[in-house]
Amino acid sequence: MSEKRRTSIFHKINSRDSMKINLKKVGRYLAAIFIIFSLNFFIPRFMPGDPVTNLLGEDVIITEEALHELKAKMGLDKPLYFQYLDYWNNVFHFDFGYSYHFKGTVTSILLSRIKWTLLLLIPSIFLSAIFGSLFGSLSGWKSSKVSSKSLTLIELAFYSTPTFFLSLLTLYIFSFKLGLFPIKGFYNSGGILDILHHFFLPVCIMTLFLTSRNYMIMRGSVIQEKSKLYVVYAKAKGLSENQVLFRHIFKNASLPLLTLLALDFGFILSGALFIEIIFSMNGMGNLIYEAILSRDYPILYGSFMIISIMVIFANAFVDIIYSLIDPRIGDR
């Protein structure tokens, strides 16, 4: 009976502690959302140039009268705090404005494109996490071996290559010279085979790029872990090299990899956008590129916000995984 009570007290303390920590994290995420969305409100209004142009984009040709009408309709003649509240009201209704270039609401345009970007991104993230952590940990474990050093050089070269340049190269070799893959991107036409055919090269490039990243992180992390005492103990227990690496080190060393995958999700996604531009694919990359060329700002603001939301979700997701893998982790 007393035993039972004691455990329940411990349980209570633990859960209260982790609650506090989670609240702090949640607070940070909310603050990040608040700041990013506020940035998005203030940037078009305080940058040089006409706020109406900054908000609507330069692709809009309208008369002076219509301009006044639009200004009134958008509330630009009202005081700033009113506009700000109005802005948040719109945000809560998923209203991110209207694109005059693409002729549609920003929300619907973004939603129709984002799935293609995720289709490129998600398989690459999984594949690269597997390859990167496997090769990276093997290489970090035997870090002074020739094979490990050579592999590191190769991975570092891929890491140094901007995705758009790697895409240009592969497009030139495999599509122009060898004719193995289509030159133009995918446009909602064929079946699964067609999609695979169009996605093969882009997914390969994204995977190569991300693998090199994960490899470098994992290698550094394993090098750091392997000098710790628990490794010596595991070896002394008589475990084989592989057992020490994959049973004991791997789990600890992969934590930084997870964190960095989430933290740099925006950077990773940007890499995918550039691949989409070169391969003229149907995702967000080309949408952003077209928006830049036609100065269609609402699409750019919308993309920025949607990418920010994804980054924050990725971080929250990794926090949950973290607490599952390592129960000690609370306050980093």
Add this chain to the structure above:
Amino acid sequence: MTHHLEEMKKYVIEKTNLNFVGISLFLVFLILSLFAEFISPYSPWDRFEPYSSPSATHILGTNDIGNDILSELIYGTRVSLIVGFGASMIATLLGIIIGLLSGYYRGLTDEILMAITDIFLMIPRIPLIIILAALLRPSFWIIMLLIGFLWWPTTARVVRSSTLQLRDASFVLSSKSIGFSDNKILLSDILPNIVYVIIPKFMLTIASAMFSEASISFLGLGDPSMKSWGMMLNFAFMKGGLINEMWWWYLPPGFCIVAVVFSLMLIGFSLEEKENIVMGLE
């Protein structure tokens, strides 16, 4: 004999100092950028016959408006390196200040500064720079500033965690007990002892800044009066260099970006590995 060769190869690879390879490669580009006037055959703005193939007079041919591509490439080294260095200087300085303060004072200062750092880390930087560059049509210097002000958070985190490790070290405590001011302790006790963390981070930030500048310029959002490598790639892509298979136009700037970034990463990572620092994390 072959066995002997294999041994030799093994020996060479084992003994090769990756740091040294990185530094030499980087020095080549540094010399190109410093002495562009003397090395480059023409000015990058001189105009000749457009779209010409490589020849004796134009080793890498000319572009769509007749600029000599080799000259553009050599002068581009300067533009790309200045952006990288400048942005990294700003980012590193900011990172050092924020990291030192939050690691040394801890408590509320730490909470606030780290909250700001964490939030900054989550802002998608490339999309934000795209928006700002599209609205501002910025000059080269503004792009440098923008990158500098967005790239500091990882440095701040690394500096903070090293400062945390040092703040209770005996030599810091003895300085405190003598009565040195906090500023004095931070600058002459702590900072010199974390330089080994800052230098690799500085190198990696230059690489990352150059990478980003190339990406932004590739989208056509760079400063048109400054020909960076990213800008050259943008023109080659937009004006039909790729489709017309003019490899001499788009391959060299791409490989230059890769080579410089590679050399910096080599330096940064081999220093980090030597000192056992894992990227930006405690």
